Amino acid sequence: MARDAGKPIAVTGIGMITSLGVGVAENWRRLTAGDSGIHRITRFPIDGLRTTIAGSVDFMHDEPITIPSHSYVMADRAAAEALAMAGMAGQDFPGELVLAAPPIEHDWGTRRALSARLDCGENSPYSPGRRVHPPTPDLVPYYEDFLNGTLAERLAEKYRVCGSPITLTTACASGATTIQLGVEAIRRGDAPAALAVATDGSISEETLIRFSLLSALSAKNEEPTKASRPFSKNRDGFVMAEGAAALVLEDPEHAKARGAAILGYVRGVGEAADTFHRTRSHPNGQAIIRSMQGAIEDAGLQAADVGYINAHGTGTPENDKMEHFGIVNVFGADGAKKVAVSSNKSMVGHCLTAAGTVEAAFTILTLRDGILPPTINYEIPDPAIQLDVVPNQARRQKVAFALSNSFGFGGQNVSLVFAAA
Amino acid sequence: MAREVWITGYGLLSPLGETPEAWFAALADPARWRAGVDAAACAPFPIHPIGAYALEKQVPKPGDQRAMGPLMQYGAYAAGLALEMAGIKGNAALLQETHLVAASGGGERDWDLDRQILAKLEGANDGGALLNQQLADGLRPTLFLAQLPNLFAGNISIIHGVSGSSRTFMGEEAAGIDALRVAFRRCAAGQGDIFLVGAAYNAARPDLHQQYHAGGILLAGGWQPLWHRPEPGVCLGSAGAFVVLESKERAMARGARPRARLLAVESERTARKPGAAAQIAEGSFARILPQTKPGALAVLSGASGRGGITHEEREFLAAVAGDTGLPVRGTAAAFGHAMECAPLQNVVLAAAALERGTLFAPLEPDEPVEAEFEGALRQMLVTSWGHAKGEGMVLLEAIDG
Incomplete structure (x- = not known):
């Protein structure tokens, strides 16, 4: 096994933006108050849409939003907050950047503008009947901004990180995967620190309709704040949301040597890929079970040591059923009833690419302050899901170890174990 | 002490075929490899497309074939070749300890739908409502899944049963080299024993041509020798390429032949x-x-x-x-x-x-x-x-x- 397998890695900085607000303090205050950030969509016309609500982040900037510009602004803000908290602002960062970002394509506003101005040849669907013409220099941003590597490139330049920055996607597990890659790099001695950032500003007509067509989204449009209902009997899908979060991960000795305050530890990482279906877990739950067990084993713990689970808890009928099934398998029938399990997504919605990091940050705050955030909108329990979901109100409860689950479309599952400082 | 890392399998689906014999035979004869250039398909941008190949050899189920566009098909095919050479294909126990690291952008869009919507939006009064309606009517759920980059790896897990883990890197050439670097370093450090690392690319994509042409990087007109091209000098090529990386110890223990x-x-x-x-x-x-x-x-x-x-x-x-x-x-x-x-x-x-x-x-x-x-x-x-x-x-x- 690895030289430093299982070594705890310190978290020394956190940054966060969600539909609840900007910054760690505001987000944590509102999350523990049980506030919802879900609202009616105003970014684009909602005529004819099956779902008209989201946890979009609409307060960061005024200019017309494109997916890369919006994702960058949020990632930048979260990274800046995390580095400032870690006492590392304005200096060379002693490690790599691992960024989870939404897959980037031209949005429709951009596609229309570019198609009107750029001639790609007579047979191109984007300039039918128009001969090719050399581009003018003002069109270069349409190329640069929409390369998948550009966000990480700009962050790496601004925050002076080492090495080649990684941009990744493992769908809804992406944020957790960035933390895992950072932890692995520190454990094998590549660098004493890593900057794990995840961002998702991808709510647009097309992304919303795509998820709608998969029957994945809640259509409880009447009362937006009540739409996200993880673990409830009447849950009907997730609510798309935006946000970003950043974690400064650090070798504990490195952090102590420079006198940094340690907020908590990543103790264990686990992952497993499902081979069953593109949008569903195998009915035997093996991949999510292996993922949770792997994280607990890597932390050198037993399931009974874990006092709180920050659930993936999307509020889709399928996820919550399978997550419950997995928890029962890993914790045992009695253990599953004892461990507190709550879903941040009941309040902030599903931040997709950023969800794993947003929830990791909330998990560290949970351990730090001894407050379990609630699962709101829990009015009609699902009798098939017998869990302590911390219903509707936060709870004061000191916990030593917490598990955070992230399960993605396409079968990518990651679980992380965190410990209090 | 870092462990020695072997390549125990590789697979490449390319414009010049899918076997070493085919690649090197074509490379030995300029007339043959130059014949791989297609000037017409995406004119005025010449490309090196992948010709006909027997997808069903590596992706036998029609349902799996339909769930992917060409990009993901190239990847799934090349991954199958690499697993086969490494002697891992179909071996459930080995596949469960195989970690997948892929590099991919998004899959293909529905270009005809894009063309229709752009035409309808031109001069429309209420563009927003019209766009919503056109997208809701025209988009297909299976196509959305074929566009998500993480489904590139997801499909490989489903088709070939690779279930150790799955990570997809994005970001053009850097994603490819970093996928290999991270897998190599994890393998050398003992953070896993067997890794399937790869990528794919489909050069015949008008959506990407539009983006790259905006940046002024695409070669237009006739093919030119590589080393002396103008700034717009990129001639895209389709490919699917995978390697199996394995620690020497693990490979020797299972009698795998190093390449x-x-x-x-x-x-x-x-x-x-x-x-x-x-x-x-x-x-x-x-x-x-x-x-x-x-x-x-x-x-x-x-x-x-x-x-x-x-x-x-x-x-x-x-x-x-x-x-x-x-x-x-x-x-x-x-x-x-x-x-x-x-x-x-x-x-x-x-x-x-x-x-x-x-x-x-x-x-x-x-x-x-x-x-x-x-x-x-x-x-x-x-x-x-x-x-x-x-x-x-x-x-x-x-x-x-």
């Missing part, structure tokens, strides 16, 4: 001011140099053909060759530039060349860096000089060398 030894994977970032990429390359090469065997080493370059940066690489390689007599092959001349897949494609070609012990003939005989090489090939250096970002170097060695 090549992976000695180093370097990747770096620079702001790409003139000369900056060459400076990165000098550093990488200096770190790799102590492991090289002079006189038995050749270079497969990842040069994209984009004018300025390709000229910078050519000058760097010429300077290095001046000292050591390194023969270079710019493979994008014959295969096209495969973006995320370019580094992986060259790693597969390097491993296959090392197994044969010979280097193929210069692709651009008039260019001095493409020197003849008649000796016994023991090591290969693969460079990545992304068209915009993504500097890297890989050193491979023949197994009995």
